Amino acid sequence: MVGKLIAGRFERSLPPDWDTAKRLWAESKAFFSAHGLSADEAYSLAMTTSELLENAIKYGDWKRAPDEMITVVAEVGGRVASVEVQGPVADDPGALKRLDEQIQWMRGFQSPFEAYVSRLKHLSGHDWRDGESGLGLIRIVYEARCLLDFYVTPEGRLSMSAVYQPQGLYAP
Amino acid sequence: MTTAPVATPTPLSGELDLNGRRLPVELLPGSRVSLLVRPMGGAALTADANFDACFVKLGERTGKLGRCRVQLAYEGAAFPWRLQFLDDVYDVSALVTEGRVVNLLGFFAELPLVLAQRSAVSEGFRAYVADLCYDLTVYRKFFDEQDQLLQAEPPEVARQAQQVLLSRAGRELFRYLDTMLERLEALVKDLSPEQQERHGFYFRQQLWPFIELAPFMARTNLKPRGYAGDAEMMQMIYDDAWEGSSSFAKVLHKHPVEHPGAQAVRNRRLLVPKRLKEALAASSAQPFRVLSVACGPAREVEELLATAEDCRRLSLTLLDQDPEALAAARKTVERVAQARGEAIEARTVGDSVRTLLKERDLPSRLGRFHFLYSMGMFDYLTPPVAKAVLSRLYELLEPGGVALVGNYHVANRSRYYMAYWLDWNLYYRTEDEMMALGQALPGARVSVELDDSRCQMFLKVEKPRE
Numbered sequence: 001m002v003g004k005l006i007a008g009r010f011e012r013s014l015p016p017d018w019d020t021a022k023r024l025w026a027e028s029k030a031f032f033s034a035h036g037l038s039a040d041e042a043y044s045l046a047m048t049t050s051e052l053l054e055n056a057i058k059y060g061d062w063k064r065a066p067d068e069m070i071t072v073v074a075e076v077g078g079r080v081a082s083v084e085v086q087g088p089v090a091d092d093p094g095a096l097k098r099l100d101e102q103i104q105w106m107r108g109f110q111s112p113f114e115a116y117v118s119r120l121k122h123l124s125g126h127d128w129r130d131g132e133s134g135l136g137l138i139r140i141v142y143e144a145r146c147l148l149d150f151y152v153t154p155e156g157r158l159s160m161s162a163v164y165q166p167q168g169l170y171a172p
Numbered sequence: 173m174t175t176a177p178v179a180t181p182t183p184l185s186g187e188l189d190l191n192g193r194r195l196p197v198e199l200l201p202g203s204r205v206s207l208l209v210r211p212m213g214g215a216a217l218t219a220d221a222n223f224d225a226c227f228v229k230l231g232e233r234t235g236k237l238g239r240c241r242v243q244l245a246y247e248g249a250a251f252p253w254r255l256q257f258l259d260d261v262y263d264v265s266a267l268v269t270e271g272r273v274v275n276l277l278g279f280f281a282e283l284p285l286v287l288a289q290r291s292a293v294s295e296g297f298r299a300y301v302a303d304l305c306y307d308l309t310v311y312r313k314f315f316d317e318q319d320q321l322l323q324a325e326p327p328e329v330a331r332q333a334q335q336v337l338l339s340r341a342g343r344e345l346f347r348y349l350d351t352m353l354e355r356l357e358a359l360v361k362d363l364s365p366e367q368q369e370r371h372g373f374y375f376r377q378q379l380w381p382f383i384e385l386a387p388f389m390a391r392t393n394l395k396p397r398g399y400a401g402d403a404e405m406m407q408m409i410y411d412d413a414w415e416g417s418s419s420f421a422k423v424l425h426k427h428p429v430e431h432p433g434a435q436a437v438r439n440r441r442l443l444v445p446k447r448l449k450e451a452l453a454a455s456s457a458q459p460f461r462v463l464s465v466a467c468g469p470a471r472e473v474e475e476l477l478a479t480a481e482d483c484r485r486l487s488l489t490l491l492d493q494d495p496e497a498l499a500a501a502r503k504t505v506e507r508v509a510q511a512r513g514e515a516i517e518a519r520t521v522g523d524s525v526r527t528l529l530k531e532r533d534l535p536s537r538l539g540r541f542h543f544l545y546s547m548g549m550f551d552y553l554t555p556p557v558a559k560a561v562l563s564r565l566y567e568l569l570e571p572g573g574v575a576l577v578g579n580y581h582v583a584n585r586s587r588y589y590m591a592y593w594l595d596w597n598l599y600y601r602t603e604d605e606m607m608a609l610g611q612a613l614p615g616a617r618v619s620v621e622l623d624d625s626r627c628q629m630f631l632k633v634e635k636p637r638e
Contacts, residue, residue, distance in 0.1 A: 110368070110597050150557065151525075159560070
């Protein structure tokens with residue numbers, strides 16, 4: 001059982017480079033630790049923040065929006081801790097539909113382990129090609145026990161968020 | 173020796189490898205897990221010859237299949253040799269139709285990971301699951317024996333007798349299930365989320381032979397449309413019937429669709445039209461435009477358009493991401509139009525809210541509405557997304573318009589039933605969390621009400637008149 005969550009929020013606007021991702025790890029871990037999350041939970045959330053940031057750097061549409069920044073908002077309040085990462089995304093309806101389906105599919109399992117195993121089952125039998133394993137997002141769900149969700153803003157920015165409901169505050 | 177298969181798809185090119193020497197061949201599916209082979213370029217094969225590998229050309233890639241042996245299967249046929257694999261079992265259908273090498277034994281290496289899950293399950297829970305499985309096996313045997321006995325009866329006699337069986341013994345089994353659900357809640361309510369997940373996984377592995385019998389439970393677990401709560405599941409809840417291929421299956425189907433969580437779905441079908449009628453009475457708009465977000469089969473339209481006058485005054489927009497849901501919604505509208513003898517102004521829009529939000533001018537795309545509602549979508553949206561979606565939906569409201577948003581309450585009495593038996597997981601909210609969503613909207617007047625089952629609540633958002 002964890003202690004009471006302490007409400008708080010931090011927001012950063014970052015350029016899309018790998019050094020900022022490294023720096024943000026320590027910063028977000030310190031933030032979550034200072035707001036009532038245990039060391040393990042703060043570590044998982046820092047990992048999640050870093051994963052989402054790396055995704056935004058890797059898959060962002062930097063050709064269309066070379067001067068845009070990535071926004072990271074970490075927040076603790078009520079029953080949840082959350083991370084929201086926003087960056088420019090290509091207007092590719094097919095890719096967004098696939099992301100939507102993947103998120104809904106992962107959220108369809110009570111146990112993220114079931115989603116992880118199901119994906120593993122698929123991969124272990126297939127000669128999958130690089131970059132299409134789909135395990136990255138599942139790992140956030142499985143290892144950090146976060147609920148993933150997203151939407152696209154009218155400015156063409158993908159807002160990817162992970163929500164964590166600490167132990168004892170939410171079940172099932 | 174049997175007759176060679178008649179169907180002849182385009183052969184795949186390949187090579188059989190022995191000690192680095194490659195023999196060119198062409199391959200056809202021979203069965204689900206074997207290939208038929210013919211040597212090319214004048215090469216010859218001999219019966220029972222073993223090869224180190226088989227390389228198959230799959231578009232621009234080459235797939236490697238493991239050790240294999242050829243045997244004469246169809247003498248004199250164009251593809252006389254059968255190729256079988258010695259260390260692995262390959263899915264030939266995936267190879268031919270998807271161009272992928274799928275080793276059906278591949279997951280075997282991962283089984284220890286799954287088996288290890290058992291160690292995290294408490295002794296008490298294991299005993300509970302064992303009791304449940306034993307008891308359900310006993311009940312199943314009883315019901316199956318009754319079914320067998322009734323098979324010899326004239327159909328109308330069998331039907332009547334089955335009704336008696338369901339209403340007497342079926343209801344008794346309901347009481348047993350209710351007791352076991354109470355025990356389940358007592359056992360798991362204080363577990364951490366991670367423990368809940370592990371126990372849930374264990375539970376469904378053990379109970380699967382029963383779960384798969386009940387059409388509703390099987391569907392919520394398998395999620396054939398990729399998500400829980402699809403139009404077919406909603407239909408099953410609305411129908412609230414004894415469905416299933418046996419009496420026992422019918423009981424297992426009916427119990428969850430009667431439970432308070434399902435009753436809340438039926439309640440909202442009446443509650444939303446009631447609130448809409450109130451808004452309609454307070455408005456002089458003609459037409460009175462209504463938007464249903466994530467509409468599903470839209471069965472509430474039967475109550476929304478209760479009279480011919482309603483049909484003439486209301487204009488409906490039904491939005492859903494799932495084409496099957498939209499098809500079901502269109503059927504509902506057609507049925508209502510026929511019943512009322514009136515044309516209905518209704519259009520369907522196929523889109524997901526998550527991606528729809530990228531529209532800069534959403535009102536130009538969808539229009540503006542006097543009343544909009546979403547009955548079963550916010551339960552799947554996390555706070556950041558729910559906030560963004562509600563804020564964009566608010567833009568679609570006419571001044572003085574009303575939005576009604578449903579969400580299951582943290583105290584949903586079917587919560588553990590849904591999570592453990594049905595693998596149906598929602599984002600539950602408290603009244604305060606629901607109010608907080610609405611309070612972020614500029615000028616909005618917000619309130620929350622619970623339905624009669626007290627499992628679900630509705631956030632009402634009223635936009636001020638200009």
